[in-house]
Amino acid sequence: MNLKVLYFSPVGTTKKVAEMIATGLEAESVDWIDLTVPSNRIGGLSFSANDVVLMAFPVYAGRVVRVPRYYFKQIEGNGARSITVVTYGNRAYDDALLELSRLSAKSGFEQVAAATFVCEHSFDIGLAAGRPDVSDCDIAVSFGKTIKQRLLDGKVGSKVEGIIDTIPGQFPFRTQFRHDFGGPLVPETSVACINCSKCTKKCPVEAIPLDNPMATDSKKCITCYRCIRHCPVQARKVNLPDFIDHAEWLADNYKTRKEPELYL
Numbered sequence: 001m002n003l004k005v006l007y008f009s010p011v012g013t014t015k016k017v018a019e020m021i022a023t024g025l026e027a028e029s030v031d032w033i034d035l036t037v038p039s040n041r042i043g044g045l046s047f048s049a050n051d052v053v054l055m056a057f058p059v060y061a062g063r064v065v066r067v068p069r070y071y072f073k074q075i076e077g078n079g080a081r082s083i084t085v086v087t088y089g090n091r092a093y094d095d096a097l098l099e100l101s102r103l104s105a106k107s108g109f110e111q112v113a114a115a116t117f118v119c120e121h122s123f124d125i126g127l128a129a130g131r132p133d134v135s136d137c138d139i140a141v142s143f144g145k146t147i148k149q150r151l152l153d154g155k156v157g158s159k160v161e162g163i164i165d166t167i168p169g170q171f172p173f174r175t176q177f178r179h180d181f182g183g184p185l186v187p188e189t190s191v192a193c194i195n196c197s198k199c200t201k202k203c204p205v206e207a208i209p210l211d212n213p214m215a216t217d218s219k220k221c222i223t224c225y226r227c228i229r230h231c232p233v234q235a236r237k238v239n240l241p242d243f244i245d246h247a248e249w250l251a252d253n254y255k256t257r258k259e260p261e262l263y264l
């Protein structure tokens with residue numbers, strides 16, 4: 001099996017889930033394509049019918065995060081088999097798995113499986129803390145093993161249309177999960193900043209100028225929390241009061257543990 005792992009993972013939890021599924025798939029060769037890195041999104045990607053492509057992206061506001069979603073215009077599946085996976089922070093994945101599965105089909109992939117996994121919420125509010133945990137990782141590895149066996153048995157091709165039909169979600173996709181926080185939802189930089197430029201180098205959308213980490217381009221920023229997590233002196237923070245209230249509301253109202261869901 002030629003496995004290609006196409007992922008976007010600002011905070012790293014989606015990558016961890018993808019690693020576990022890839023472990024279970026036991027491919028002879030694995031290419032990791034990290035779409036979090038802007039230079040990896042220059043130019044298109046073309047796959048072949050011999051490839052198995054694991055796609056793993058986080059849910060933002062009930063949809064597939066927009067950076068890899070937009071990048072799909074440059075992807076040609078050419079009959080490669082796809083496994084679509086979305087990760088989310090224990091609120092809900094809403095339309096995201098359906099959206100990813102539709103993108104996969106539209107780009108010429110033959111979908112063989114899909115899944116959702118709960119991961120620690122990027123907002124760092126204690127929601128789904130520590131996930132994916134041991135149980136999630138075990139499920140991810142065994143999901144990969146099951147797919148591998150089905151591919152070997154030649155059992156997956158006939159189920160392609162069946163999988164997408166069983167995935168919850170609404171099309172046309174809903175937009176009501178987006179919130180108005182009364183201002184651009186971007187991190188601010190405090191005077192603690194030591195100008196190390198880590199945030200600039202890590203930003204997936206090049207929203208932080210190298211010569212001025214105090215400034216963040218609100219048109220580019222996707223509020224992914226990557227810069228906040230990598231700042232060595234905790235100088236970056238989203239300070240909007242409405243957003244802080246929303247984050248607290250999430251933490252209070254979505255404590256009940258959700259489990260991975262597998263579509264095979």
Ligand SMILES: Cc1cc2nc3c(=O)[nH]c(=O)nc-3n(C[C@H](O)[C@H](O)[C@H](O)COP(=O)(O)O)c2cc1C
Pocket residue numbers: 008009010011012013014015058059060061062063087088089090091092093118119120121122123177222223224225
């Ligand atoms: C801007 C933003 C919006 C999010 N929206 C949702 C959501 O609608 N539902 C949910 O359960 N989690 C949501 N999350 C949480 C992420 O989907 C989750 O933490 C994911 O695991 C992050 O992946 P990463 O660690 O690879 O960056 C959101 C996170 C961010 C940053």
Ligand code: SF4
Pocket residue numbers: 010186187202203204205206207208216220221222223224225226227228
């Ligand atoms: S500036 Fe915005 S998009 Fe860039 S890393 Fe920070 S939160 Fe993410």
Ligand code: SF4
Pocket residue numbers: 189192193194195196197198199200213230231232233234235236
């Ligand atoms: S990572 Fe933190 S300390 Fe370094 S430049 Fe960015 S804000 Fe400043």
